[in-house]
Amino acid sequence: MKSRSNIEIRRCRPLLGTFVEITACGRDERLVGRGIEAGFDAIAQVNRLMSFHDPESDVSRMNRDAFPKGVSVHPWTWQVMKAARRFAEESHRAFDITVAPLLTKWNYLPERCYRFSPGSTSRDIFLRSNYEVFFRRALIVDLGGIAKGFAVDRAVEALKNNGVKTGVVNAGGDLRAFGPASRFVYLRRPANPTSFAGVVRLRERAVATSGIYFERRKHDGHYVSPLLDGRRGQTARELISVSVAAAECMVADVLTKVVFALRAKAAGLLAQYRADALLLERDGTPSWRFHSPCDTGDRTRFD
């Protein structure tokens, strides 16, 4: 690959609460460098708009004021809110961005003085034209389960718009490869995350992995994690991981949470999004796979 495109540049910055790495290839070093800057800019922009912690972010503004009066947000935020609501419907709320009160209780998110009506869900979110978001009941949203994938997609777009044809954007495990080159992506072994369970070969596709091995903690004597089933607020406790591959990283990111909650019942939704899924047990053994119906002649499966 290096022989075809002369240089490959890799950069890494702390963003979105994790390490974001951009790898880009091309012939012209300055062009590639500019593309990488544009990629990081896009991610920093998503970070500013969708951070739960930053009081000036769209997410904080929505949590303060979308109920009862509504707030205008950036088109990107609006787009993510719209997708989040759709995924909540399609997954029967296995994925739901309104589980933030529980995440606050378990100290995954900071305590804020937001109003909150018990029982409110993403069905209470209304998206009006002109990028206005309105909550019918007081609720608290957190885009932690979707924004990272969205940010990766925006970074890939920015890189391409700047003339970079081949590269990888990896936001702490949510990654997307673009261009003609195949990439090897290593999946961590859930019970021993500093070792690897397998290798994925990826081309023109995104893969996201969710697992709780870095984040599980005790609360009142029980293990909790920030990975929640939106339907009953049940928390994932097992040391397993779910990887999902899809064309878009946002879709892959969200579907990992859906598979975590629904397991085999997520098959319909995976097929709808032409996504592949792989569930790894604690020792790294694959225990469930889903192969998407594929419209290309290429292999697109977890073999």
Next chain:
Amino acid sequence: MKAEFVFVALPISALVAPSAFAVRYFTVEQAQQAIFPGKSFTAMPVKLTGSQRKAIQQASGVRVLHDEQQVWRVSSGGWFIVDEVVGKHEFITYAAGLDGDGSVRQIEIMDYRETYGGQIRDQKWRAQFVGKTSKSTLKLDSDIKNISGATLSCRHITDGVKRLLAFYEIALKH
């Protein structure tokens, strides 16, 4: 659109002593030019006194592990600092560029090191997927470029930057 996605599972082989997964993004000089292009740099390492260490700890709420800090004065008036943080799984060297007023201009990761099970050097392990790839050989150390598998927090960097800002107030400003 052409797409491919192939997963090759690896056997559970005995884990030998952990070795390191490491990426070098920048040398000191490269990081300097990335954050302050075209500027010149004068090394001004700082050795902290006991009371300065204490003051930084108090102001930032972050422990100060070393009493020496690698600092460069930038010809434009800013500061370039190289710092290290240690997490549960990772050991990271990063560069922080501060503008003349002490605000953060840019953070760049220079070195990222992570421990992993040593099975990666195991021949059997390699044999599992060599041949399934388009290439006949796989240079493992250099080919482990992308890892997917749950989010690793960058909280240690965030804490490190907090500490550096307190360091600036207490030891650099004036």
